[in-house]
Amino acid sequence: MTESKIQSASAAHGWVDDHGECLYRYALMRVRKPEVAEDLVQETFLAAVRGYEKFGGRSSERSWLCGILKNKIVDHFRKLGRETSFTDTEFLAGEYSEKFVSVGFWNHDEGPKEWKAEPDEVMHRAEFWQTMKDCLAKLPQKVRGVFTCARWMAFRAKRFARFFRFQTAIFG
Amino acid sequence: MPEEPYNPSPIGNPSVLARRNWLQTRLVIFIGKHTPKCREMVRILSQSMEEPMPLMMRIKKRVHFLICCWCQRYEEQLRYIRDTAQQFPQHADEVPGPPLSEEAKERMKQKLAEQAR
Numbered sequence: 001m002t003e004s005k006i007q008s009a010s011a012a013h014g015w016v017d018d019h020g021e022c023l024y025r026y027a028l029m030r031v032r033k034p035e036v037a038e039d040l041v042q043e044t045f046l047a048a049v050r051g052y053e054k055f056g057g058r059s060s061e062r063s064w065l066c067g068i069l070k071n072k073i074v075d076h077f078r079k080l081g082r083e084t085s086f087t088d089t090e091f092l093a094g095e096y097s098e099k100f101v102s103v104g105f106w107n108h109d110e111g112p113k114e115w116k117a118e119p120d121e122v123m124h125r126a127e128f129w130q131t132m133k134d135c136l137a138k139l140p141q142k143v144r145g146v147f148t149c150a151r152w153m154a155f156r157a158k159r160f161a162r163f164f165r166f167q168t169a170i171f172g
Numbered sequence: 173m174p175e176e177p178y179n180p181s182p183i184g185n186p187s188v189l190a191r192r193n194w195l196q197t198r199l200v201i202f203i204g205k206h207t208p209k210c211r212e213m214v215r216i217l218s219q220s221m222e223e224p225m226p227l228m229m230r231i232k233k234r235v236h237f238l239i240c241c242w243c244q245r246y247e248e249q250l251r252y253i254r255d256t257a258q259q260f261p262q263h264a265d266e267v268p269g270p271p272l273s274e275e276a277k278e279r280m281k282q283k284l285a286e287q288a289r
Contacts, residue, residue: 012284016277024272038272042280046287097211103178104209108185111242112249132256 011061012049019062023069030073040076044069187241200239207236213243221254 023044027037047068048055055064099110182190191197208216213236216229225233237244 012288013281016280016284020277020280021272024276034270038276041272042283045280045284049284049287100211101178104211105178105180105204106210106240106242108180108242112245114186114245115249115252 011052012045015045015048015061015065019065022062023065026066027069027073031076036076040069040072043072047072185241188238190239203235203239207232207239210240210243213240214246217243217247217250221250 020041023041024037027040028034031037031040044065048065051068058064099107101107180191182192182196189196189200189203191200207213213233216225216233233243233247
């Protein structure tokens with residue numbers, strides 16, 4: 001075994017204990033399925049071992065591993081997008097058509113209501129985040145991926161994000 | 173049978189302009205004809221969260237808001253959701269399901285050891 005391989009093998013041994021839990025939770029939040037999260041974390045560790053030489057200790061181990069995990073998560077959702085049809089997003093587009101009258105204007109009774117609470121204070125309330133989590137849970141997997149990973153993903157995210165926002169705005 | 177012309181009541185309509193008198197009604201009808209319909213507006217607003225809106229459309233949007241407080245609220249709420257969504261990961265305290273099990277950790281260590289050989 002080469003010098004670097006020995007180094008990475010011994011480093012990797014500690015990673016699972018030191019960072020496994022944290023990476024797993026990070027992935028689980030975004031993919032929602034324990035098996036998928038575990039696979040992604042596994043792949044992250046394997047990729048990290050292969051790329052350990054390039055790492056060179058520039059940043060903390062955890063943030064480096066997180067970076068690899070992020071890419072794995074994005075790839076996961078990209079693959080999901082390719083494999084499944086567009087029916088998810090088409091469904092969302094048609095779903096709230098009863099909110100509008102036939103000519104295309106808002107039905108006055110169905111339109112967005114005024115949000116009473118001061119928005120900033122709401123952010124600290126657990127209730128609000130629970131609601132957001134519940135809304136997320138109702139979404140098709142692909143669209144949810146866009147929501148949690150939107151900043152990392154490129155073009156295709158936009159199409160999904162559009163329909164998702166339409167739905168969440170209605171959820172209120 | 174021809175459809176009834178669209179003639180919503182102005183009662184309870186919080187928009188700046190509504191069919192409250194002759195002049196407002198003319199304005200509302202004019203603006204309704206020359207700005208995107210709400211169904212379309214909503215799609216455009218969503219898109220504007222990603223890409224910058226051209227000037228002409230921004231003008232049409234502001235004019236449309238005069239007759240339609242709902243599209244205006246939609247935009248505000250959309251912005252708010254988008255901004256808070258980015259903070260979501262930090263705020264979601266508890267995770268769905270159990271934590272990473274010891275068996276899972278063992279499996280990972282095993283696979284790492286295999287790769288090292």
